[in-house]
Amino acid sequence: MKAEIITIGDELLIGQVVDTNSAFIGQELNKIGVSVYQITSIQDDKQHILEALSEAEKRVDIVIITGGLGPTKDDITKQTFCEYFNDELVENKEILAHIERLFKTTLKKPLLESNILQAKVPSKAEILHNTYGTAPGMYMKKRQKVFASLPGVPFEMKALLKDKVIPRIISEFRTPFIKHKTIITEGLGESTVAERLVHFENELPKHIKLAYLPNLNVLRLRLSGTSFNERELNIDLETLSNQLISLLEDIVIGFDDDTPELLVTNLLLEKKQTISLAESCTGGLIASTITKIPGVSAIFKGSMVTYQTPTKSYVLGVDENIIKEHSVVSTQVAKDMALKVQSNFKSDYSIATTGNAGPSKGDSDAEVGTVFIAVASPNGVVVSEFNFGNNRYKVMHKAKNKALEMLRKEILAYNK
Amino acid sequence: MKAEIITIGDELLIGQVVDTNSAFIGQELNKIGVSVYQITSIQDDKQHILEALSEAEKRVDIVIITGGLGPTKDDITKQTFCEYFNDELVENKEILAHIERLFKTTLKKPLLESNILQAKVPSKAEILHNTYGTAPGMYMKKRQKVFASLPGVPFEMKALLKDKVIPRIISEFRTPFIKHKTIITEGLGESTVAERLVHFENELPKHIKLAYLPNLNVLRLRLSGTSFNERELNIDLETLSNQLISLLEDIVIGFDDDTPELLVTNLLLEKKQTISLAESCTGGLIASTITKIPGVSAIFKGSMVTYQTPTKSYVLGVDENIIKEHSVVSTQVAKDMALKVQSNFKSDYSIATTGNAGPSKGDSDAEVGTVFIAVASPNGVVVSEFNFGNNRYKVMHKAKNKALEMLRKEILAYNK
The missing domain is CATH 3.40.980.10 (MoaB/Mog-like domain)
Known part of the structure; x- marks a missing residue:
């Protein structure tokens, strides 16, 4: 049909x-x-x-x-x-x-x-x-x-x-069944994943197709099948998606309609733990992405978007000397932002972002695309530095996806 | 072509x-x-x-x-x-x-x-x-x-x-010229505007078309013309758009690629004044909309997204008694949020939102769709109550557009 x-x-x-x-x-x-x-x-x-x-x-x-x-x-x-x-x-x-x-x-x-x-x-x-x-x-x-x-x-x-x-x-109409199973990965590019799946793809039966859907550091792999026999189709998709998952075990982060934000909020709801944010270069994007989801007020305490450099000190409480010594786009500032917002909002976890989304250089000498992301948990703080390229939209959205993925790992590690 | x-x-x-x-x-x-x-x-x-x-x-x-x-x-x-x-x-x-x-x-x-x-x-x-x-x-x-x-x-x-x-x-190729002039309005619905423009539309020349593009409380009216004579086409579009502007004087807010956020940030850049936000039901959407625009760090100090009710007091500084007495979704809380964030961030203006975006009732008895928006300026605070319907996405986006339009009016009033 x-x-x-x-x-x-x-x-x-x-x-x-x-x-x-x-x-x-x-x-x-x-x-x-x-x-x-x-x-x-x-x-x-x-x-x-x-x-x-x-x-x-x-x-x-x-x-x-x-x-x-x-x-x-x-x-x-x-x-x-x-x-x-x-x-x-x-x-x-x-x-x-x-x-x-x-x-x-x-x-x-x-x-x-x-x-x-x-x-x-x-x-x-x-x-x-x-x-x-x-x-x-x-x-x-x-x-x-x-x-x-x-x-x-x-x-x-x-x-x-x-x-x-x-x-x-x-x-x-009498329509055939069309079913999809999507596996979401993070960390490897489309062609590297495809290389790993050469054999898997060659062995796919005629009624099942595999598609690659890359988007801002997240790669979705979609298996689609068509058949008039619903039961057999379900079994085929289940078998093949399990094969796929075992081939990609190290990079799978979720399935089907999962998004980085849904994975994190569902995990926090399950663990009954809370999160707050200190956003500089992401400018409220992480907060607004999380609050698109209904019912998150149980786990999302709030965000401080400290966009101008001085507000990081007089609103959020970051030590001015740290900013002076290391510049506003640095490991040290990201770390202190995460700790301060975690303590201000009294949350279990926090994310902090500081960087330069471009197009021109801001209050620091950092290259356009440089972003420091810190995640604080009850165990301490982890910080990583990234370069997400020179497109403002992409820098902000890749930083958002990466921050949520870092947070997910910290939640899993803490609750292990 | x-x-x-x-x-x-x-x-x-x-x-x-x-x-x-x-x-x-x-x-x-x-x-x-x-x-x-x-x-x-x-x-x-x-x-x-x-x-x-x-x-x-x-x-x-x-x-x-x-x-x-x-x-x-x-x-x-x-x-x-x-x-x-x-x-x-x-x-x-x-x-x-x-x-x-x-x-x-x-x-x-x-x-x-x-x-x-x-x-x-x-x-x-x-x-x-x-x-x-x-x-x-x-x-x-x-x-x-x-x-x-x-x-x-x-x-x-x-x-x-x-x-x-x-x-x-x-x-x-040798191509004809296609030109557009868009007039952006806020405050009246599509059919009311169309009624006002019946005569104008009937008198339009053959080579110029008028289209209505409504979107979340903002209505765009686009004149499109096609001609091989660029000079004449420019004159025709100029004349007709001036007629249109005079017919809609009371509701015009901008032109062409203007957006509520661009109108506000350009105005603030021109006046060298600053803004901060206290967002509850909009959850960071206004901050993230503003920071999509490059170069806004000169006028945008930051936002406090106080999503959980208690954070409005212990992070933002709203008096707990006001929340107890009037409920968290109220004129009084919106007003105090706007004043507190204006003072915390030391900004000239501020916007505060508190409401219920749905789908279910939150920490107050307010109907789904109820939103209070407060705008603080050096002149004081204005607060209005709205109901933006029962679709979470629309409630948040309509509140964002309305808040930016209220702010624009306050900036114009203060700088008159």
């Missing part, structure tokens, strides 16, 4: 907005054994939408369309849908009532003519009620093919896809 | 990786007057790549391909390129020397067989030398059409596109 995602909107093609919807849709379809064959992003242009629909219809069984359903003039998906399916727009009383209610109670704004027009829908479409917004989704069948049109607003699209579209697809 | 972007990689279609390359390529092509007609994402599959190349060749003049050039088995773009152009792979001595040097000096790892294979390139392609990685780019012409194949690693792709591909396209 194959699907195509069509995302509509000039903002995607001129690069003003990154298309994050497609990745979400791809994940959800994959879970139910539907393989996304292609993602096509096109302009808000009638002729182009018609062509894309017609080409997708030839290629796949399921077409998911997002975008172009808003109340403004540049949103033309609904009219084009009518033209494609030889249909016409009719006013839907339930949707109108929902829109009126939404404006009265939640939005507390006057209802406008353009919003009332949003209650007009193609007469042949099954309407997918949108709880969170004014634009309803639409579900259409044409011979054996299925078309779903959803709003482009990620929050609304996600709810409609999960609650309305996925259940309809499941009941409509 | 029209282009198509083809991004290759199973990880895009199963949704493991979001395609950010296309947005960057779209922006760069737009700047030189090339309109991106379509973005197509496909699997690492030879037949599918061949079809996508052939279809794109029919539709557009320029085809930019990213991905599938790595050293591992799942990367098959280069071989497929050869098949499409009826070409063969030959070893390139310069690339081999570059790869050998890279492994010896920068990567400090042994050179592997798979890396040596990366020096093999299609014999007819013009080679685009990749300073930052082992996979070179390729540039091919077929009749009047141009094909460029670039690595999928964003950092490497960006450098090759800007330094090697764009200059070649400029010298190859």
Whole structure:
């Protein structure tokens, strides 16, 4: 069973907005054994939408369309849908009532003519009620093919896809099972790992593929299998992933949707221990990465982002003489930052970062890319020096990943 | 002049990786007057790549391909390129020397067989030398059409596109000018703004389009024009954007690539004033957003992320009785957090956030989505209460945007 995602909107093609919807849709379809064959992003242009629909219809069984359903003039998906399916727009009383209610109670704004027009829908479409917004989704069948049109607003699209579209697809098609097993490693590059896996890859059965996904010092290895026999597929993936784990034992840090931050927070939740941060060159990135995860207030005490050099002394309490003697980007300062924040926040562990993320040199002579990371535990402090290159974004994110991995090792060592 | 972007990689279609390359390529092509007609994402599959190349060749003049050039088995773009152009792979001595040097000096790892294979390139392609990685780019012409194949690693792709591909396209084609003017507003919803602009939109000339781009409380209005006459296009856009600004005077906050964080940091740099933050429910997000911008250490002193309730007292210095009396999510606590952090960091301004980002209730009885934002200036403190809905990501990001907008107003008021 194959699907195509069509995302509509000039903002995607001129690069003003990154298309994050497609990745979400791809994940959800994959879970139910539907393989996304292609993602096509096109302009808000009638002729182009018609062509894309017609080409997708030839290629796949399921077409998911997002975008172009808003109340403004540049949103033309609904009219084009009518033209494609030889249909016409009719006013839907339930949707109108929902829109009126939404404006009265939640939005507390006057209802406008353009919003009332949003209650007009193609007469042949099954309407997918949108709880969170004014634009309803639409579900259409044409011979054996299925078309779903959803709003482009990620929050609304996600709810409609999960609650309305996925259940309809499941009941409509018999799909093979597609399963993935991802092994996450840290410490070796893509080609070194590939060299180690030459034999493993050559022996892979036809229905299982291996992919390498490197990203900022973390390398994900994904095994993907397709089969109509779920039980056999599970066994195959289990066997092969165990082989893979034993080949990569020294560098495996986690599995599947694990991230460095999830691994660390779950470990702390399990051990009932706490963490605080003193961030200089990472500027709050580690704190904000950890607090994306709900429920971390049990283990995350807080962070001191001491961005200007003097604040490291008068806010965090680092000895000024250490900074004078060793410079602000040094082993000694990283170490003292970690100890001071651990004591200020009364936490079991702490991380400190000090370095130069670039593009120009800061308050020290350190090369761009130099980062010192210290991790304090009840056992003491470890400090390491790194150079993460000359791209600001990459320096900060690699430092974040490395700091979390260092912390994970210290937690495991302390609790052994 | 029209282009198509083809991004290759199973990880895009199963949704493991979001395609950010296309947005960057779209922006760069737009700047030189090339309109991106379509973005197509496909699997690492030879037949599918061949079809996508052939279809794109029919539709557009320029085809930019990213991905599938790595050293591992799942990367098959280069071989497929050869098949499409009826070409063969030959070893390139310069690339081999570059790869050998890279492994010896920068990567400090042994050179592997798979890396040596990366020096093999299609014999007819013009080679685009990749300073930052082992996979070179390729540039091919077929009749009047141009094909460029670039690595999928964003950092490497960006450098090759800007330094090697764009200059070649400029010298190859005569392109019309495409220009944009974006006006950024805050405070009114998309449909209310559209209602106000009905007459303006009806009077727009054919070669200028208006698009609405809403995102987390900020609404961007983008005017886009196409013409072979650059001077006239500039005048038209200038005239129309001035009309638009006067129609939206009360809600305009910035232009073009401005962001709430850029507006605030530029204003502080200009006024030579400083800021600090006390973040609870935003968990370091405001600090990390500000420190993404290089050169902010002149105005950004730092942040205290006091995530656990007790740390607001023993780290930041908020009076425990205020928390007891009013609860941790309250006007009074937000106000005291702002004053304490302003004084701790000795900054001119400060922002404080306290609230409940969800999904479940935290240390207070406040509804999910409730956020208090306080901004302290040399004039005193202002505090406002908001409800940003029940999605954790949106609550945090809307609070960030709103806090920066409140701060901008206070800076303007104080310096009037």
